[in-house]
Amino acid sequence: MSVPANDVALRNRDLMRKLLVVCGGMLAFAFAMVPMYRQICDAIGISQQRAVIAATSTQVDTSRDIKVELLASTAGLPWKFEALDRVVTLHPGELHTVRYQVVNTLGRAVTAQAVMSTAPALAMRYIEKQECFCFKTQTLQPGESREMPVVFRVKRDAPADLTTISLSYSFMEAPGGAT
Amino acid sequence: MSAIAHPHDHSHGEAHEHHGPPRGITRWLYTTNHKDIGTMYLVFSCIMFFAGGSMAMMIRAELFEPGLQLFNPQFFNSLTTIHGLVMIFGAIMPAFVGLANWLIPMQIGAADMAFPRLNNWSFWLLVPASVLLISGFFVPGGAIASGWTLYPPLSIQQGISMDMSILAIHMMGASSIMGSINIITTILNMRAPGMTLMKMPMFVWAWLITAYLLIAVMPVLAGAITMLLFDRHFGTSFFNAAGGGDPTMFLHIFWFFGHPEVYIMILPAFGIVSQIIPAFARKPLFGYASMVYATASIAILSFIVWGHHMFTVGMPAAGNLFFMYATILIAVPTGVKVFNWISTMWRGSMTFETPMLFAIGFIFLFTIGGFSGLVLALAPVDITLHNTYYVVAHFHYVLVSGALFAIIGAVYFWLPKWTGNMYNETLGKWHFWLSMIGFNVLFFPQHFLGLAGMPRRIPDYALQFAEWNMISSIGAFIFGFTQLIFLYNVITTIRSGKPAEQKPWEGADSLEWTHLPTPAPYHTFEVQPVIK
Numbered sequence: 001m002s003v004p005a006n007d008v009a010l011r012n013r014d015l016m017r018k019l020l021v022v023c024g025g026m027l028a029f030a031f032a033m034v035p036m037y038r039q040i041c042d043a044i045g046i047s048q049q050r051a052v053i054a055a056t057s058t059q060v061d062t063s064r065d066i067k068v069e070l071l072a073s074t075a076g077l078p079w080k081f082e083a084l085d086r087v088v089t090l091h092p093g094e095l096h097t098v099r100y101q102v103v104n105t106l107g108r109a110v111t112a113q114a115v116m117s118t119a120p121a122l123a124m125r126y127i128e129k130q131e132c133f134c135f136k137t138q139t140l141q142p143g144e145s146r147e148m149p150v151v152f153r154v155k156r157d158a159p160a161d162l163t164t165i166s167l168s169y170s171f172m173e174a175p176g177g178a179t
Numbered sequence: 180m181s182a183i184a185h186p187h188d189h190s191h192g193e194a195h196e197h198h199g200p201p202r203g204i205t206r207w208l209y210t211t212n213h214k215d216i217g218t219m220y221l222v223f224s225c226i227m228f229f230a231g232g233s234m235a236m237m238i239r240a241e242l243f244e245p246g247l248q249l250f251n252p253q254f255f256n257s258l259t260t261i262h263g264l265v266m267i268f269g270a271i272m273p274a275f276v277g278l279a280n281w282l283i284p285m286q287i288g289a290a291d292m293a294f295p296r297l298n299n300w301s302f303w304l305l306v307p308a309s310v311l312l313i314s315g316f317f318v319p320g321g322a323i324a325s326g327w328t329l330y331p332p333l334s335i336q337q338g339i340s341m342d343m344s345i346l347a348i349h350m351m352g353a354s355s356i357m358g359s360i361n362i363i364t365t366i367l368n369m370r371a372p373g374m375t376l377m378k379m380p381m382f383v384w385a386w387l388i389t390a391y392l393l394i395a396v397m398p399v400l401a402g403a404i405t406m407l408l409f410d411r412h413f414g415t416s417f418f419n420a421a422g423g424g425d426p427t428m429f430l431h432i433f434w435f436f437g438h439p440e441v442y443i444m445i446l447p448a449f450g451i452v453s454q455i456i457p458a459f460a461r462k463p464l465f466g467y468a469s470m471v472y473a474t475a476s477i478a479i480l481s482f483i484v485w486g487h488h489m490f491t492v493g494m495p496a497a498g499n500l501f502f503m504y505a506t507i508l509i510a511v512p513t514g515v516k517v518f519n520w521i522s523t524m525w526r527g528s529m530t531f532e533t534p535m536l537f538a539i540g541f542i543f544l545f546t547i548g549g550f551s552g553l554v555l556a557l558a559p560v561d562i563t564l565h566n567t568y569y570v571v572a573h574f575h576y577v578l579v580s581g582a583l584f585a586i587i588g589a590v591y592f593w594l595p596k597w598t599g600n601m602y603n604e605t606l607g608k609w610h611f612w613l614s615m616i617g618f619n620v621l622f623f624p625q626h627f628l629g630l631a632g633m634p635r636r637i638p639d640y641a642l643q644f645a646e647w648n649m650i651s652s653i654g655a656f657i658f659g660f661t662q663l664i665f666l667y668n669v670i671t672t673i674r675s676g677k678p679a680e681q682k683p684w685e686g687a688d689s690l691e692w693t694h695l696p697t698p699a700p701y702h703t704f705e706v707q708p709v710i711k
Binding site: 008011012015016019020022023024026027029030031033034037041044046 | 293294356359360363364367368369394395396397398399400401402403406417425428431432435493494495
């Protein structure tokens with residue numbers, strides 16, 4: 001051969017290095033396939049990861065809906081009090097959050113207590129409240145505004161003919177201030 | 180090797196070690212001679228072939244009748260899994276590497292492989308790897324039973340044998356990569372003067388392309404099984420759905436390796452057949468350049484068709500269609516090759532010695548396997564045939580009557596060159612015809628079973644499949660025991676065969692036949708020939 005032997009050895013080692021780089025590149029490519037796979041699946045909308053399987057409560061009766069109308073009134077107290085969500089539709093057993101807003105229009109601090117009532121009155125025993133501004137008295141400074149949540153559910157065993165509930169809160173001034 | 184005593188070897192004069200190999204076990208442990216290493220590869224793959232074959236016999240014995248007769252289902256699944264891995268990584272691939280070691284330096288006029296010591300290491304990695312793989316049968320939980328494709332979640336859940344198998348596959352992959360680097364370097368840098376790329380024998384071309392495929396996809400397999408190992412032991416969630424991973428992703432990574440891998444197992448066979456057919460047709464290979472381009476096209480296309488192994492995983496229709504059309508496209512270069520072989524034989528003065536019989540058997544049966552592959556490539560058809568015996572029939576037609584027949588043909592063809600002795604032609608013909616009959620009785624009915632809906636990888640089956648399964652098992656026993664004729668023939672040829680003629684095949688025209696004595700001396704082409 002015209003080329004000296006050690007020259008061949010050098011060229012061999014050179015080629016081997018290049019081929020090893022190819023191998024390393026392909027190994028890196030194997031790992032790069034992981035994010036590539038996720039992105040391609042996302043892009044064409046078949047991502048398995050996106051199939052969110054939310055923990056669903058087995059205590060919700062999805063077979064029927066109950067309409068809950070939210071009312072607000074004050075008894076002899078010139079507060080501005082209203083339900084921000086006027087009507088909600090929910091399944092029995094489903095936890096729901098609604099918001100009320102109250103503004104103290106008087107020139108003094110007032111402490112008041114909200115009282116709940118329902119129509120029909122029978123519905124009262126099927127309302128289960130987890131959080132309510134009626135659990136304690138509310139003290140508002142002059143001109144203060146407050147947004148207040150009610151977290152509640154209608155119990156699963158509510159009778160089937162109970163399709164609409166009016167949920168009403170009425171604020172009245174607590175005698176003797178804060179409790 | 181009896182080659183040591185050949186007078187040509189003494190022409191180098193000085194009394195150094197070139198007179199022959201050292202004796203005893205250290206010759207084989209330390210050897211850097213490409214012929215010794217080629218021999219070791221071939222012996223190793225022969226042992227693994229009979230190991231994997233025994234498992235196949237056990238599988239067919241269990242499937243002889245419906246019901247569970249011999250093995251429990253878990254062990255049966257271990258058998259199919261290890262049979263596949265042993266045959267692929269232990270028998271077919273090392274056999275091709277063995278042939279490459281023996282033949283490539285002689286065919287391109289090089290003295291040895293480019294990295295002889297690396298060559299030794301590539302081989303000796305295989306031995307512990309195969310021990311690790313097979314010894315899975317003897318550890319708690321038994322050998323892996325996930326199928327050779329190692330799909331999660333099964334492969335994440337299995338016992339210690341999965342870790343042993345992953346390590347074994349890593350070692351076999353490393354061995355293949357080192358072997359491939361060696362082969363590419365040898366072919367590109369060490370050809371004799373005048374041996375241009377387009378003058379190389381087809382076997383060398385096929386191996387050059389195969390070696391590129393190997394270094395491109397073996398690291399991907401290594402990556403995939405490394406991720407498996409991490410999921411198993413280090414709390415990652417590449418494929419573990421419970422941790423946000425996706426088992427389907429393993430299929431994509433695995434088959435990105437897996438499809439080129441099946442061409443790794445067939446391209447060298449194409450090369451072998453392209454050597455054997457012209458030798459016995461006594462005509463040069465028809466369409467040499469188109470053969471080279473067709474082989475390269477098949478290799479390139481193999482990277483974009485992996486999805487056809489997974490039409491049922493829920494890819495978008497556009498994805499299924501792409502993989503379907505790309506797969507069907509491969510039929511074009513493959514068809515070019517088949518027609519070139521047939522054209523080579525056309526009006527040749529043919530004789531039908533055993534290597535030629537195996538080569539013609541290859542063309543005939545491989546083409547059937549190619550056609551069933553086309554059927555499976557059709558996405559809508561594949562959805563019903565997926566994981567049925569039709570698939571089993573298909574890939575055994577391309578791997579047994581494809582790769583294996585070519586390897587057997589190659590052994591008969593080059594055995595005189597390697598040993599200096601001629602094999603027994605009568606036994607060779609018996610071996611071929613019994614193999615041909617046994618093989619078709621074994622695998623052709625499996626098409627029917629698959630079309631009728633029999634799933635693969637099950638130890639028991641519904642009664643309507645009983646007749647064809649029994650026929651298939653009978654074919655399996657014929658095919659399996661026929662291979663003992665081959666073993667006997669090869670051993671007696673080495674030990675006591677009649678001396679072969681200097682050029683036993685009239686039409687053979689590559690350098691090992693035209694420039695070297697028979698048997699080939701221990702050291703050849705220390706002075707490179709000049710090719711005109």
